Amino acid sequence: MKLSQAKNIVMASIDSQIQHANGRDAERVIPYLIGGAGLGKTSVVQQIAEEREHGCYILSLAQFDAAELAGIIALVDGEAKRIMPHWLAKITEMASKMEAVYLFGDELPQAPVSNQNVWAQVVNERRIGEFKLPDNVAIVAAGNRTSDRAGTNTMPTHLRDRLMFLECEADLETTIAYFMAHGVHEDVTGFLRSRPEFLHKFDRDANASPSPRSWDRVATILGWGLDAVCEAEAISGQVGRAACADFMGYRKLKATMPDLDKIISNPDSAEIPSDAMVLYALAAGLSHKMNKSNAGNIIKYLKRLDAQEFAAFTVKDAVNRDQTLKQSEAVRQWILSDGKQLIL
Template identity: 30%
Template structure:
């Protein structure tokens, strides 16, 4: 499933308190999606990395109750205690945890309690992990445990990632590069021995690196450490070729009509325009934009208009939209 559809499906299952297991390769945003659902709903969120726990960490430690004259289990403080009525207990890396930890998790998932602890009724359980072929250390999940989940498999999607990146203000050169090279968003090869490879998560690291404005000589090793040497060299070469762009503010004020000839530069320019325009943009600015789009190559002009419509920008309110439709209608069929 693509990220948007996965998020919708997970939200439905969380609402009904149905345990689910989210499968997918590393770095595609599994944990981010679950966290976003909790934040958007204003509910609690507890993230447990089970691969870092021992069986007693989850079950708790026994101690002797002198008054009751019996041993009882002291539940761990990191589990939801009921002070927050609703939330998501996220069991990340469940299938990389040791078998004894999985056994403890099995009781928590099956009975919603373990030892003296009981999970509050308003909390949903979501687990996640990498697939067995993803070059990670994983343990095969026992059939009884697997049967307690609804299983969803998530995959990356370049178009959805680009839309997310535009909203988040990711560097336009990255967004433009992924537009030109969609396959570069996710280049994980389970058979490869390389430590660095491109994923949505590692491209976020590249964005942070660029925004930190490192010295020029550090760019290559820093980016190569995120996405690998070969792809880093290609991205930086592409970024340099697309470096000469018209002033976006001048374009939106109607003072600039120059159009880059390099397709790489056009991809970056498209990303910059898409980040600059939103549903609150004045009609006058939209009119200047449409006049500039009339000068762009048809495929770029149509792509920008479609993405703006997806963002909820009402281009129809600008008088120049009819002229734009008249010129590019043949590509909209």
């Protein structure tokens, strides 16, 4: 399924878990996101937390030994007692200050089987020994596929039985929305719109291959100020040579597009490119520049485009970057008239 669909299921599960925190275990359905490396599974859960202003505690299950995860047994006043593990103490503190907190068990299949057995009790009973999770904590887990050779272990059957497996695949719209909200470089978002097949091409035998996570890192590399040769090598080392070659070709075409400031100043007479790749770059550039004061002029220009899907890309991505644009009269009118069918 698409990540956007998985996100909807995870949100419903979170609400149900908190509502039925003290109910039957069948009422607390725990989602487990499974998919290729770099897909954006962790980002989906973080995005839900950000949108709802909830907390998110990432517990990397492969980085602990079983005693750390379950809480060590220590002699207290002459009696052997379990000490509350650090992660549970931390999430209890977060839950006391927030409406809700998500306990995100990451790298589940990479964790040793002993850790997976500990996690099984957390999932099923919401506790470690005598220490219970707060009622406003919801549980989500994620991991890679065994076929990806990501150092996974076979999951015990009793743990598998306690999880809802959501097999995820890359989703362009979810990825672009996340990138726009986090200020990822316009060259990355524009390229992925023009060549969506390069969003996620995970190759378990390659040192580098394109994925949402690796493209996010490419945006960071673009800010390093490297010369052209070094920049290309760095990007190739992140997404692989094939994806890098196409990306660099896109950037060369982008250099031929009309000046964005001139478009905004003169929307009625500014040049309209004929090359589709240049139009993708144009849409990405305008979506990064749109604000409440220039939205009217940008939309006036977009209405002149023959291929109105580029107008939809521009407005949708601009709103994902800046939610206050929904309040712009120009944006609202465009959505109600020209854009309603294109965006939905």
